[in-house]
Amino acid sequence: MEEKKVLRVNLTKGTVKEEPINKEWMKQYIGGRGYATKLLYEELKKGTDPLSEDNILIFANGPLTGSSVPTGGRYMVVTKSPLTGLIASSNSGGYWGAELARAGYMLIVVEGKAKKPVYLWIKDGKAELRDAASLWGKDTHQTTDAILKELGDDKVKVACIGPAGEKLSRIACIINDKHRAAGRSGVGAVMGSKNLKAVAVKGSGTFKAANPEALKETLRAGMQKIKENGVTGEGLPTYGTAVLVNILNQLGSYPHRNFQESVHDEAEKHSGERLAETFLTGKSNCFACPIGCGRVTALKDKHGEGPEYETLWAFGSNCGVAELEPIIRANYLCNELGLDTISAGGTISAAMELYEKGYIKKEELGSGPELRFGSEEALVYWTEKMGKLEGLGAKMAQGSHRLCESYGHPEFSITVKKQELPAYDPRGIQGIGLTFAVSNRGACHVRGYLISPEVLGIPEKLDPWATEGKAQWAKIFHDLTAAIDSSGMCLFTSFALGADEYAEMLKHGAGLDLNAESLLVTGDRIWNIERLFNLREGLDPAKDDTLPTRLLTEPIPAGPAKGKLSKVKDIIPEYYKLRGWDAKGVPTPAKLAELGLK
Amino acid sequence: MTRVSFFGMVRDIIGEKETQIAGGDSVKSLLQALSERYGVSFGEKVLKTPERDMDLILLLNGRHIEHVGGLSAPVKNEDHLTVFPLVGGG
Known part of the structure; x- marks a missing residue:
């Protein structure tokens, strides 16, 4: 596989330099969400103000981003969130991530704060900071168009912030390819706080699989499953x-x-x-x-x-x-x-x-x-x-x-x-309420999409009103999702694919020695290091791993789920136990040792 | 008469959003009655086979039929059946 690198950018000093990928971290955390969280955990000082120049902003591809695996174009933005004060971990699609991979990088680590607005321009292994004074104040579409014009190349891919990020809105996102968002937890404000208006990328490299022949066969089988699946083959398209x-x-x-x-x-x-x-x-x-x-x-x-x-x-x-x-x-x-x-x-x-x-x-x-x-x-x-x-x-x-x-x-x-909560009422769908309550980045549906079994019946139909078994389902979904988010693939493939297929793709595509079981262990490790990050930043599980009072005390007033309340408090102890955490929601020394997180 | 609402591709296939239909005292017999009314378009394109409901999401009064007795779930006149294709999202 072509050797991707880490690009480290220090905006205070105005420097850019390359670093090798840490191979051991890849084995332990894959890439994307997992690798970036490990890096943040190691490098960010406890108690850092998310909007200060000491925060670190990481753009992270998975090892399969830019490859021909189905949906292999995802990237993550990982930083300390100005909204939650905890881990921010936002995923986006489009074409920007794949372009970054073609330019030779798996991660961009942004430190410090520029004195004046700048944007980062990366082309085939070369990077420079450019003046963005004329872009400041522009919206994301105007910014993208202006950069393409300045660089004289309409094939350049741009991720940028709009006025919301510049003015430090704690719900600001980063937009790439004009329409795709690394949406949640205020990652756009971190970019704004650093005076970084945009990251423009162009690359001409190609993806080199660890085992091209084996990957080809895995891809063929995976594509067929995606095409034949009712959701990915018909419903979503x-x-x-x-x-x-x-x-x-x-x-x-x-x-x-x-x-x-x-x-x-x-x-x-x-x-x-x-x-x-x-x-x-x-x-x-x-x-x-x-x-x-x-x-x-x-x-x-x-x-x-x-x-x-x-x-x-x-x-x-x-x-x-x-x-x-x-x-x-x-x-x-x-x-x-x-x-x-x-x-x-x-x-x-x-x-x-x-x-x-x-x-x-x-x-x-x-x-x-x-x-x-x-x-x-x-x-x-x-x-x-x-x-x-x-x-x-x-x-x-x-x-x-x-x-x-x-x-x-x-x-x-x-x-x-x-x-803010996403679009599902936890009073009528108990399992997704558990995901909202324990999600490391605050309320989120895509840390473990329990809607799939509870509403859609995939892979099997669970009663949305029931609490039994939901902790176990949640843990598996959380671990699998953490691994998918780290691979560079889209979560939507999980309607059709399982842990076996993801492990095969990472094995043949990125040379990672994974099977279904070790993939889920990797997901578990990622979930736990996010938890450790949050605990270090002051997470109080008793107060923070819960749902808004309204959902615990005000029953749904009418409709098919009339009278329902969330019973999340009854499920959390079982979830903690399954995770190998103590009754207070803290990973036990034995669990940390098992995952190599000591 | 039982109210039946159609969504997504099912709506496109049979060309209606909603209907009232008699003759069903269970979800299964209601689906058979719908097959008779809409003919080939419903029976083959929507149901595929009478026993196969996995490509559909069928809600009886807002509850997935799986949790109220499956295809043999009893249906009363005032009930509401909603027929969705298998879809997803997030």
Whole structure:
């Protein structure tokens, strides 16, 4: 396999230098999420302010990023989160990661802070910092276009921040290829705090497999499974993720009005089916992806990609908005200004509840529309204000936890570890609630997508209302996902592929001696080092591994899941035990020794 | 009459969003009644075989049929069956 390198960038000194990949770390952590977390754990000083120049920002490919394995184009951004104060670990697709691999690098480690705005330009093993003064203030689309123009090459791939990241919104994301986001936990603000506007890459290298013949056979079998699978071969290509809107709503676990309810009577109006009939103009694929879940859409005055299911819910049902047009507009604004759509929607819905209950006063809105559930005008207006950190929007741009605390009502912030919940009601789907509660990066559905067995019936149907067995399922999903995120492949392949296939691809593609069992042990190790990082940064499991009070004490008021509450507190002790943690949620010395984490 | 709603590709195949149908006292007999009404398009393209429900997500009053008795789950007049193709996302 072609030897990839680590590019270490010190913005304070203005230096760039190459380092070899640590082979031992690759064996232990694969790459991507795992390798980057190990690096952060070793190098970041305890208690570092996430927005100070001492924080470290890591862009990390997996060893299969840029290869021909199906969906082999993913990269991760790992840093200390300004939203949660814990590990940030955001995954993105598109073409940027594969281009970085072609340019010869697996990781970029960014340290320090530039005196003035800069961007990093990497081309085939050479890197330089360039002046970005003229880019500061531009949105992500303008920035991308300006860089392509400056470099005179429209094939360059750009990852950048918008005004939200520049102005240090704690829910700012990093956008690559204009439409794909390393979305969660405020990674865009860390980039902004370093005065790093963008990373542009171009490469001409090719992927060299450890065992090309064996990889070819593994790929053939894997591709066939993806094509024949109902979800990856038909469901996702045809409707994208948006088709989930109606399913979750019919289940009565589709949070509405900041989780005050869990059925939205008008959900059909922003469903995937309706999107296909109205604003959808095409589909898009990420690098080497045979699935193609991306949606290309257009309004009268602009076009773009998305919204995905999560965004349809966050700006739709959760804000009480039914129609697609304002949701699409808010989605475009987030991509352009560089905001995470899940946290943005969760924050607007919390602000709507604060306003309707009289805590945000009318005079605080300036000339803006009233923050009322269902207001299309408010949704679009306040999304823009958040993305630009203007007026009340500046306060909202710090996320719902800080917003609600500032009004003395933290109970309206539907967050775990200060990060907003995704689009599933844990009161009606118990297992996903466990994932939200224990996820190392705060509330997150893609650390272990229990929706697959609990709602979709893959690989087998579990009762979403039951708690039995969920801890075991969660642990396996968490470990497998950590390994997939470290490989450079997309989590969506796991609808069709299992641990055996991932291990084979890593073995023949990257030369890592893995089988299904050792792959899951590797995932376990990654989950545990994330946990150790969090504990070092002050995580208090008793207080932090839980769900918002509303979901534990206010039953779903109506619909098929009427009366349900989350029973996550009953499941957590079993989960800790299965993990080899003590009753307080701390990895035991024996567990750490077993994983080589002493 | 039982209310039946269709989603995703199922909706495209049979060309309707919702219908009322009689003649089913179980999910299985309801699906058979739907096959008779919609003919080839429902029976072959949606159900594939009468026993095969794994390519569909069938909810009876918002509960997956797996948790209320499977294909033999009893169905009453006021019940609501929703028929989804197997889809996914995140």
